[in-house]
Amino acid sequence: MKVISFINEKGGTCKTTLAVNLGAYFALYKKKRVLLIDMDSQGHVGKSLGLDVRNAPITVFELLTDKHVSVAETLMSTRIENLDIIAANKRLAEFPQTVARRADNTRLLSKRLEELEADESEKYDYVFIDAPPSLGLITRNIIAASHSVVLPVALTYLSMDGCAEVVASINQVRADEGIENPGLGLVVPTLYRPTNLANAIIVKLNTYFPEQLSQIVVSYNVQIDEAQSFGQTVWEYAPSSRGAAMLEKLALELYRKVLARKAG
Numbered sequence: 001m002k003v004i005s006f007i008n009e010k011g012g013t014c015k016t017t018l019a020v021n022l023g024a025y026f027a028l029y030k031k032k033r034v035l036l037i038d039m040d041s042q043g044h045v046g047k048s049l050g051l052d053v054r055n056a057p058i059t060v061f062e063l064l065t066d067k068h069v070s071v072a073e074t075l076m077s078t079r080i081e082n083l084d085i086i087a088a089n090k091r092l093a094e095f096p097q098t099v100a101r102r103a104d105n106t107r108l109l110s111k112r113l114e115e116l117e118a119d120e121s122e123k124y125d126y127v128f129i130d131a132p133p134s135l136g137l138i139t140r141n142i143i144a145a146s147h148s149v150v151l152p153v154a155l156t157y158l159s160m161d162g163c164a165e166v167v168a169s170i171n172q173v174r175a176d177e178g179i180e181n182p183g184l185g186l187v188v189p190t191l192y193r194p195t196n197l198a199n200a201i202i203v204k205l206n207t208y209f210p211e212q213l214s215q216i217v218v219s220y221n222v223q224i225d226e227a228q229s230f231g232q233t234v235w236e237y238a239p240s241s242r243g244a245a246m247l248e249k250l251a252l253e254l255y256r257k258v259l260a261r262k263a264g
């Protein structure tokens with residue numbers, strides 16, 4: 001079971017879009033068993049898949065805060081075979097204060113994933129975690145539970161700032177928890193439009209992340225945006241679009257550089 005998280009403290013960098021569409025890609029086309037975990041109280045993973053999660057009684061919040069809730073109880077299946085989710089909704093916003101006094105409050109997610117991995121009846125190949133736009137306790141839990149981090153960077157003004165913050169957070173959590181993983185697996189430029197500014201940011205990213213920068217740049221693409229607004233993946237909404245072709249190439253690059261590797 002390989003655990004990959006999509007992290008950037010900024011909103012609107014395509015974390016959710018990539019987690020959902022890439023997760024669905026491996027379930028649909030590579031017959032992998034994929035679990036998407038929503039760790040953002042906005043509940044966009046569920047919404048992106050057309051599921052109403054606002055009133056879901058058992059979500060990731062209960063998974064992390066209530067020891068009487070089993071991992072199996074939190075799993076929701078989707079229209080897509082082999083793709084399950086653990087949903088989030090507004091209640092997740094209460095997570096930091098609910099667990100503030102617990103000494104293990106940065107390892108609650110990793111403990112649950114260890115249980116999941118030990119459970120013979122629920123075998124996932126990949127777990128993709130969608131992070132919130134902040135670097136607080138929720139993101140610390142995500143980092144501590146991940147083998148590798150995907151950092152989507154929107155090619156807009158100030159976008160580089162967020163990258164340094166994510167790298168610093170990864171290093172901090174590794175040091176605090178005394179763990180080897182995660183590594184930064186892939187840096188993905190997103191929402192590309194052919195402007196001088198966007199091209200200059202890609203050049204900078206290449207200097208900072210020569211190993212991790214993805215060859216695939218995710219262009220601004222209307223079908224990808226529309227798919228999410230209809231609660232569908234791009235594979236369902238516009239499978240032969242340019243957006244789908246682009247995300248397929250990115251999925252294959254993620255596979256080569258991160259998922260197929262033995263180490264984190």
Ligand SMILES: Nc1ncnc2c1ncn2[C@@H]1O[C@H](COP(=O)(O)OP(=O)(O)O)[C@@H](O)[C@H]1O
Pocket residue numbers: 010011012013014015016017018044133191218219220221222224225226228229
């Ligand atoms: N390649 C793309 N082209 C155009 N719009 C996109 C693309 N990818 C994502 N979007 C849209 O951008 C918005 C932000 O994406 P989202 O994945 O929700 O970001 P985040 O999870 O980082 O906040 C969404 O409305 C989404 O549909």
Ligand SMILES: [Mg+2]
Pocket residue numbers: 015016017040044130131
């Ligand atoms: Mg999101």
